[in-house]
Amino acid sequence: MDVIAPLMVVLWISALIGTPRLAVQKHRSGGLWFLIAIPLGLIAMGILMVLPSVPDTKAGYDQQHALQGCPACGALIPRRAVVCQYCQRTLTSRR
Numbered sequence: 001m002d003v004i005a006p007l008m009v010v011l012w013i014s015a016l017i018g019t020p021r022l023a024v025q026k027h028r029s030g031g032l033w034f035l036i037a038i039p040l041g042l043i044a045m046g047i048l049m050v051l052p053s054v055p056d057t058k059a060g061y062d063q064q065h066a067l068q069g070c071p072a073c074g075a076l077i078p079r080r081a082v083v084c085q086y087c088q089r090t091l092t093s094r095r
Contacts, residue, residue, distance in 0.1 A: 015041040019048060027054040
């Protein structure tokens with residue numbers, strides 16, 4: 001009986017540290033999951049392990065607004081551009 005209480009405290013502290021780290025890896029709020037882990041401990045970590053990752057919106061934004069070089073003048077223009085805003089040439093192929 002004397003070993004169980006310290007073991008539970010160590011497991012609870014591990015959940016307080018591990019749950020926010022796991023949440024950030026899954027693109028979820030680490031602070032919110034820390035607050036959830038305070039009363040729930042390892043249960044919160046188990047719930048988070050089952051939840052799927054949230055799609056990274058920053059990666060989609062960067063890919064959508066990526067720049068490319070104009071083949072005619074070499075200026076950086078948006079990848080989705082049809083006409084170069086500097087030399088006014090029509091772009092035939094988009095990468």
